[in-house]
Amino acid sequence: MISRFAPVEIGADISTLPASEQAALAKMVEAARLMDGLFLQQVWAGNPALLVELAGDRTPLGQARLHYFLINKGPWSRLDHDAPFVPGVPAKPDTANFYPADATKDEIEKWIDTLPEDEQRAAMGFFHVIRRSPDGRFLVVPYSQQYQNSLDRAAALLREAATLTTQPTLKTYLDARAAAFLTNDYYASDVAWMELDASIEPTIGPYEVYEDELFNYKAAFEAFITIRDDVETKKQAAFGENLQTLEDNLPFDPTYRNPKLGALAPIRVVNVVFTAGDANRGVQTAAFNLPNDDRVVREKGSKRVMLKNVQEAKFNKVLLPISKVALTPADQARVSFDAFFTHILMHEMLHGLGPHTVHGTQTPLRQALKEHYSAIEEAKADISGLWALERLASDGTIDPQIGKDMYVTFLASMFRSIRFGVNEAHGRGIAMQLNWMLDNGAIRVNADGTFAIDELKIKDAVATLTGEFLTIEAEGNYDKAADFVQRLGVVRPEVQRVLDKLKDVPVDIEPRYATADELKR
Ligand code: ZN
Numbered sequence: 001m002i003s004r005f006a007p008v009e010i011g012a013d014i015s016t017l018p019a020s021e022q023a024a025l026a027k028m029v030e031a032a033r034l035m036d037g038l039f040l041q042q043v044w045a046g047n048p049a050l051l052v053e054l055a056g057d058r059t060p061l062g063q064a065r066l067h068y069f070l071i072n073k074g075p076w077s078r079l080d081h082d083a084p085f086v087p088g089v090p091a092k093p094d095t096a097n098f099y100p101a102d103a104t105k106d107e108i109e110k111w112i113d114t115l116p117e118d119e120q121r122a123a124m125g126f127f128h129v130i131r132r133s134p135d136g137r138f139l140v141v142p143y144s145q146q147y148q149n150s151l152d153r154a155a156a157l158l159r160e161a162a163t164l165t166t167q168p169t170l171k172t173y174l175d176a177r178a179a180a181f182l183t184n185d186y187y188a189s190d191v192a193w194m195e196l197d198a199s200i201e202p203t204i205g206p207y208e209v210y211e212d213e214l215f216n217y218k219a220a221f222e223a224f225i226t227i228r229d230d231v232e233t234k235k236q237a238a239f240g241e242n243l244q245t246l247e248d249n250l251p252f253d254p255t256y257r258n259p260k261l262g263a264l265a266p267i268r269v270v271n272v273v274f275t276a277g278d279a280n281r282g283v284q285t286a287a288f289n290l291p292n293d294d295r296v297v298r299e300k301g302s303k304r305v306m307l308k309n310v311q312e313a314k315f316n317k318v319l320l321p322i323s324k325v326a327l328t329p330a331d332q333a334r335v336s337f338d339a340f341f342t343h344i345l346m347h348e349m350l351h352g353l354g355p356h357t358v359h360g361t362q363t364p365l366r367q368a369l370k371e372h373y374s375a376i377e378e379a380k381a382d383i384s385g386l387w388a389l390e391r392l393a394s395d396g397t398i399d400p401q402i403g404k405d406m407y408v409t410f411l412a413s414m415f416r417s418i419r420f421g422v423n424e425a426h427g428r429g430i431a432m433q434l435n436w437m438l439d440n441g442a443i444r445v446n447a448d449g450t451f452a453i454d455e456l457k458i459k460d461a462v463a464t465l466t467g468e469f470l471t472i473e474a475e476g477n478y479d480k481a482a483d484f485v486q487r488l489g490v491v492r493p494e495v496q497r498v499l500d501k502l503k504d505v506p507v508d509i510e511p512r513y514a515t516a517d518e519l520k521r
Contacts, residue, residue: 358476368476
């Protein structure tokens, strides 16, 4: 089970940071370490005691259990539908430790209905747990009280970091987040996070709600302590200037194009120094979009953060080995991280281009395409991303080498995505593209089972398929979307034969934070 996660050192170059910023960074990492303990408590009430028990078992089996417990942040294997791997533990509770373990969904819903409005908001909000009083009634308890000890310590460390840094927007975020830990009011610090403009980019606190499998209401503690990548950030600014031109040339009916693009969510490229809690469990996060608070998103927008060194580690440990199985030796040599990463950036940007409502109406695409929307939209972002890169490479906006390497690189990455399954939007979207390309001769299967790009056909095929998805979206064509997904969003035998050969290739990475460890010394 553990061998599916390839160990890898993750680090960032902090040599250009002045001493003040390095000292502040060390305090942020210390604060971030507290998020691991908080997250363990949130996942399951039994976690802290089990951790002590596992740590005390010095047998090889005991140490392996401890190791895998730390990867999963609990005794359930997240890659295997939460199957327990420590004897005697119960099934993973949907309530996590956000609600009383014996409470049912129905019981909590009925109780919430009886509450006055402000208490209802807290009960359904991000930052309160539900507990039972001694007489059995439910209670709403703020995180600032429930997790007081750890949050007091984390706040003190963030304040120390704020005193050390000389970067004003960073100081503001750190002070505001420290205050939020104590007051339970996260609004000002979310705003300060949107306004961060500093060499260090920390994200620390309660954010994502996936761990609350009962309602998706409650935020889990996590931390990403990162360094901004200025070279990549500049590269993107160059893309940003080209977005309207790309929109004006999208390969579909010109009347469907958007003559004036609105502001798009900014993308920040960073390198991770340390992650903890919900940000470091099971499969590693490679990008995230925050904040989740609707009020902040309405007023300040949201920000997409791409973790470049994490993507690079996944590329080296997973994608390259996959390419050795899926591609011919000549093509394997052309699989490039630069092409891989630039395409991911382009994918994110192209989500902002093309139709967002059915043409001539205010109907959102999600409403028109229903359960097929996500797969179509993800496929659109992938394939139109390739289309855009082809244009930018041919006019010299980006390194022309990317234009040469990106098709084989994308072909290898298709197998990585499909491996996670076609039940989820990204994997299904990829399967649709791969099968369409096979049917149209732009990708072919060699006699030995490897896959190859048809260099003469691929460019036109990418433009045509881009047009197909964009047109489905502009027309809000549910039937065509359903046909695409059902006919092409499947794993065909020739693809399965490659997947079957990937058994020994790691599924993901297990990071060791080299730079963070150095800061401790
Ligand atoms: Zn996407």
